[in-house]
Amino acid sequence: MRPVNFLDGLNPQQQRAVTAGLGPVLVLAGPGSGKTRVLTQRVAYLIGAMGVRPYQILAVTFTNKAAREMEGRVIGLLGESARGVTLGTFHAICARILRREAEHLPLDSNFVIFDDDDQHSLVRRAISELNLDEKIYRPQAIHGSISNAKNELLLPDEYPVQTYRDEVVKRVYVRYQQMLLANNAVDFDDLLLYTAKLLEENQVVREKYARRYEHVLVDEFQDTNQAQYSLLKHLASFHNNIFAVGDADQSIYRWRGADYRNVLRFEQDYPATQVVLLEQNYRSTQRILDIAMAVIDRNPHRKRKHLFTDRGEGVKTFLHQAYDDRAEAAFVVDTIATLIGRKQAQPGDFAAMYRTNAQSRLLEEAFLHAGLPYKLVGAQRFYGRREVKDVLAYLRLVHNPNDEFSLGRTINTPARGIGDKTLQVLRTQAQKLNLSPGGLLLRLPREAETHREAFTARALSALVGFGDKLSSWSAQAGELSPLHLLDRILSDTDYHSYIDDGTEEGHDRWENVMELRRLAAEYQERSLNEFLEDVALVSDQDTLEASANVPTLLTLHAAKGLEFPIVFIIGLNDGTLPHSRSFEDPEAMQEERRLLYVGITRAKDRLYLVNAQNRSTYGYGEPADPSRFLDDIPAELIEESSPDRPAYRSQPASSNRTWSGSSGATRWQSSSQPRPQDSAPIIKQQFPPGSHVEHSTWGPGMVLNSRLMDNDEIVDIFFESVGLKRVAASLAKLKIREK
DNA sequence: GCATCGGATTTTTTT
DNA sequence: AATCCGATGC
Numbered sequence: 001m002r003p004v005n006f007l008d009g010l011n012p013q014q015q016r017a018v019t020a021g022l023g024p025v026l027v028l029a030g031p032g033s034g035k036t037r038v039l040t041q042r043v044a045y046l047i048g049a050m051g052v053r054p055y056q057i058l059a060v061t062f063t064n065k066a067a068r069e070m071e072g073r074v075i076g077l078l079g080e081s082a083r084g085v086t087l088g089t090f091h092a093i094c095a096r097i098l099r100r101e102a103e104h105l106p107l108d109s110n111f112v113i114f115d116d117d118d119q120h121s122l123v124r125r126a127i128s129e130l131n132l133d134e135k136i137y138r139p140q141a142i143h144g145s146i147s148n149a150k151n152e153l154l155l156p157d158e159y160p161v162q163t164y165r166d167e168v169v170k171r172v173y174v175r176y177q178q179m180l181l182a183n184n185a186v187d188f189d190d191l192l193l194y195t196a197k198l199l200e201e202n203q204v205v206r207e208k209y210a211r212r213y214e215h216v217l218v219d220e221f222q223d224t225n226q227a228q229y230s231l232l233k234h235l236a237s238f239h240n241n242i243f244a245v246g247d248a249d250q251s252i253y254r255w256r257g258a259d260y261r262n263v264l265r266f267e268q269d270y271p272a273t274q275v276v277l278l279e280q281n282y283r284s285t286q287r288i289l290d291i292a293m294a295v296i297d298r299n300p301h302r303k304r305k306h307l308f309t310d311r312g313e314g315v316k317t318f319l320h321q322a323y324d325d326r327a328e329a330a331f332v333v334d335t336i337a338t339l340i341g342r343k344q345a346q347p348g349d350f351a352a353m354y355r356t357n358a359q360s361r362l363l364e365e366a367f368l369h370a371g372l373p374y375k376l377v378g379a380q381r382f383y384g385r386r387e388v389k390d391v392l393a394y395l396r397l398v399h400n401p402n403d404e405f406s407l408g409r410t411i412n413t414p415a416r417g418i419g420d421k422t423l424q425v426l427r428t429q430a431q432k433l434n435l436s437p438g439g440l441l442l443r444l445p446r447e448a449e450t451h452r453e454a455f456t457a458r459a460l461s462a463l464v465g466f467g468d469k470l471s472s473w474s475a476q477a478g479e480l481s482p483l484h485l486l487d488r489i490l491s492d493t494d495y496h497s498y499i500d501d502g503t504e505e506g507h508d509r510w511e512n513v514m515e516l517r518r519l520a521a522e523y524q525e526r527s528l529n530e531f532l533e534d535v536a537l538v539s540d541q542d543t544l545e546a547s548a549n550v551p552t553l554l555t556l557h558a559a560k561g562l563e564f565p566i567v568f569i570i571g572l573n574d575g576t577l578p579h580s581r582s583f584e585d586p587e588a589m590q591e592e593r594r595l596l597y598v599g600i601t602r603a604k605d606r607l608y609l610v611n612a613q614n615r616s617t618y619g620y621g622e623p624a625d626p627s628r629f630l631d632d633i634p635a636e637l638i639e640e641s642s643p644d645r646p647a648y649r650s651q652p653a654s655s656n657r658t659w660s661g662s663s664g665a666t667r668w669q670s671s672s673q674p675r676p677q678d679s680a681p682i683i684k685q686q687f688p689p690g691s692h693v694e695h696s697t698w699g700p701g702m703v704l705n706s707r708l709m710d711n712d713e714i715v716d717i718f719f720e721s722v723g724l725k726r727v728a729a730s731l732a733k734l735k736i737r738e739k
Numbered sequence: 740g741c742a743t744c745g746g747a748t749t750t751t752t753t754t
Numbered sequence: 755a756a757t758c759c760g761a762t763g764c
Contacts, residue, residue, distance in 0.1 A: 062754095188753085189754090192754095253752080253753075256753065256754080355752075356752075357751080536754095555751090555752065558752090576751095579751055579752080591752095618749075
């Protein structure tokens, strides 16, 4: 092992953290304080200076990408001999443990991890099986309750019942869990739940891992939930060397059970904890830090931190109020183009952040309109696309024929004459024979005669046809690489002609399939199992390649842990940020504030805070208030950019423009064309508040409110028949009813 | 069994 | 605006 100075370039606090002795260590790390660096150096220090074997180190990161980076850096410092650290997200690490320990579980080691959609449809099926009304018991909400229970390590029979709803949730939970097991499947929460329970209840297994992992390190500790916290405790229970890094102010996953109070609990549970505070910031200018502190200091019950930097004052933060959300997006794109045009920045320097995924659409349109490239993190994620899910479902089905959901997804995609009815019969038949539907399907080709009675001739031949294909794939799955299996499936199903229907969308879809194919190609040497697992556990950030020099669009949540020279935070309106769903709940409001804090502290040099005077929620635009958080920012830190007079409308795309040679970018800076509503309205109000109207389907009603917008009249009417409705006068056939 | 249409409903954040 | 669901017709 080559000699390395593990403390190179570290400040005293960082050094203390890296070289902390045995026992529990808690590093409270402000944003940009070099915590990733500390974590990496700590691992290197343990191996290189303390002689710990890599195999005996466990490091939990928030994303797979962070894990890969850490491994790369440690190996960069110490060379190949440093390989072998157990590195990954909680979910990935748990999946590995569970596969190894499957004998102690009600699962086969080749269990599948159900994604969001699978989980959702499973819950829906459980609800419908229990004859409950989906309208009243929303699958999403029920699933949320189940998920919370799992994060608190509550099994179905331990689910506390206080209300009738709890009773319902419990019944669904029981059924849901049965169904998962029947499919040899787990959901995301199960990975944590099963592992935590296993370590808790099985002393032999617990000691095996606890002895092995001499050192346990965790990043983003403030975002651990109960299950994760308990996991850590068990894993560190033998050596007690637990090294946790976190920042309570950056806790933004409360809604999925994360509890920043785990930071406080840590000090209680481990009284001997050495605490290290990292306050010096190496990322942002002082003015940006001052804004961040002004925002976060309003949260009660927190340890005040004083963030400082030697990067200098920097420029003031820009506050821009756009006319509406379209103009907001246009402002972002225009500003980016201008700065690039002036050679003050490169395209890859920019990020635009927002509260909800839906907000990305207008931004995308603005970029598209300008003909400029961008990259989007998350949203309709790659793995969420229909075509990608189809192909993965085929692979999953081959891997695990008991997976009913993959069967359901693939059996008639592309259409091969197997509808709901036939599938239903297949299910009942399978149940009679004590088989899974997939299991029966595999036998069907050989045993067709036996099942003549159950199916119609047409259905049977369709099923036999598919069963044939499936068993031939299964037979070859062992020999073929994931890539070749995928190719076989694509050609056997003629998937290309099914998905690529000649439209542009079809073409894009096929491109996505090809992208998946490229990913599979990286698994030549590895098993189908590994491919499927990695795919199931990728996070949004994992898919973010650093290479492309283009602006990044992402949610504030996805921005955690990242940094950009120039950051736009858009949608700074009450109702959006803070989100209206949080208004009622003070804890949730504090989290909204932390979310903004995370966003602000991503910026290195320049920060733009943007909001809109009007914002469209469902269909129509509505006036919106500026975010209350803006009130907390001292005026001297802000430079208000000119109010949004020109109606930003990016020029039509000048075809295939890219960021390279961006000198021309300023050309398409907004040429202002006043919007209709800037000049005199073209239409007149016809239905003033108080007027009585008649609607063709809803009958009589009274106008409560009416305003002119986008060349239309938007009217809120209270109907005797259906109550309050909002209609556009141009669409609804409204008549004034004389009194 | 499947495609199409219209209406209702939707939006918080994610491994 | 976009998706999802159920009803309808072929």
